[in-house]
Amino acid sequence: MSALTPSPLRVAIIGAGQVADKVHASYYATRNDLQMVAVLDSHLDHAKAFANRHGTKKAYQDLQTLLREAKPDIVSVCSPNRFHYEHVMAALEAGCHVMCEKPPAMNPKQADEMRLAARKAGKVLAYDFHHRFAQDTQLLRDAVQSGTFGEIYVTNALALRRCGVPGWGVFTNKALQGGGPLIDIGIHMLDAAMYVLGFPKVKSVTAHSFQRLGTSKSSGQFGEWDPKTYTVEDALFGTIEFCNGGILRLETSFALNIREQSVMNVSFCGEKAGATLFPAHIYNDVGGELHTLLKRDEADDQRHIRSMDAFVRHVQGEPVMIADAEQGLVIQQLVAALYESSEKRERVALC
Structure with a gap:
């Protein structure tokens, strides 16, 4: 060479x-x-x-x-x-x-x-956290920074499966995983939402979790599992309150009796406009009619590649965005607070 x-x-x-x-x-x-x-x-x-x-x-x-x-x-x-x-x-x-x-x-x-x-x-x-590397996510992040939404005061993050308990690996083992759908799939939509919002400071967290289906069923969309060794939550529902007065509501499940087989999306409600993330769609109301400001036809499927590419480019010295250790800590703190609140059935203050 x-x-x-x-x-x-x-x-x-x-x-x-x-x-x-x-x-x-x-x-x-x-x-x-x-x-x-x-x-x-x-x-x-x-x-x-x-x-x-x-x-x-x-x-x-x-x-x-x-x-x-x-x-x-x-x-x-x-x-x-x-x-x-x-x-x-x-x-x-x-x-x-x-x-x-x-x-x-x-x-x-x-x-x-x-x-x-x-x-x-x-x-x-x-x-x-590859969902933040979708083009849809970057479009909404840019829109937030340019003031398109005004102040966003309600965000809804959904990572739901009707019966999507992973039938492989250790996904149903709390000791090895740390939890169920929140730490596995909910964490992805939580990171995407926090990234779009610019990681606002968190005031408090409240949450409720349930284990009703995974210990009674044994098969679903992603294969079979042993209900006797199922130790994670089926679903968790939480509210994150920001210091600016806004809230982020998170719903996540491996098993939940909903109509859709799977829902992975985030919606944002601001003073001037609202949006859904996948695919990116920004809209507001004009005289009682929906007015579209931006709309993508399909969600981007290259987000995994962009996540890996950004990491390597950052290693090589390029000042590109990555999901870094600082933001990773914030997401870990939120996950821990959601689990703590759901276990204690009380509000957890973070500031």
Whole structure:
């Protein structure tokens, strides 16, 4: 290789599951300036099969051995939620930039320690909150900044499934996941909403959660599960109150008797106009008639790619937006407050 051409950045992936396969490895393979050199999984046979599929040199079962031998520059953390903290911290300590799947960790204390470790190491720590990278999301964020809506005082974030309990992995295991639909799918719409709003300061949180269906059913849209080992919530409904007086209402479920099979969207109500996010549609009322200010026909399906691309470009020094450790901590704090409120059945103050 020419002395003028930098060597490709070395990439390792922790966790050989679906998101690592379909998103992280698939994206890294499209770039000539990156080289996948290692993969780790708690099941070595899974790691070896993953390595064979993607032409990765080495498969590992021990993280410290991987970091010592493969010497990656970038690490993707795609392990179960329970292990995000230890895997991110080890990678940062080894001098790696890190792209971590959501949620950041199991609790705000861990997320804060990860944030501080990235700052101390001078490395990029990003989270794959990919819905904020849809063109729809950026269009609405730009509209907020330009004053199109005036003050937004009501936001509704929905991440609902009628019977979409994941029948694979550890999604029904609270000890390994930290929770159910809130920490799995609700967190995505929460991040998208907070990003569009510009991360306003939060005053308080109230929430109610329910476990009525997952422990009595055993199959649904995404396969089968064991109701005897189902330890997460079916659904959670929360209200976040901002210091500016506005509110964000969040509804999320794995199982809920609703008409639609799935709903993943956010709506915004402002003084001058309102909007829905996917696909982006901005509107107001003129004389009792709906007046459209902006409308996209289809939601953007390249958001995963844009999320990964932004991370790599940020690692390479470009000042592009990423879902960074600071914002990841805020989202983790909100998730924790929603769970705390639902468990205690009381309001949780955050300022």
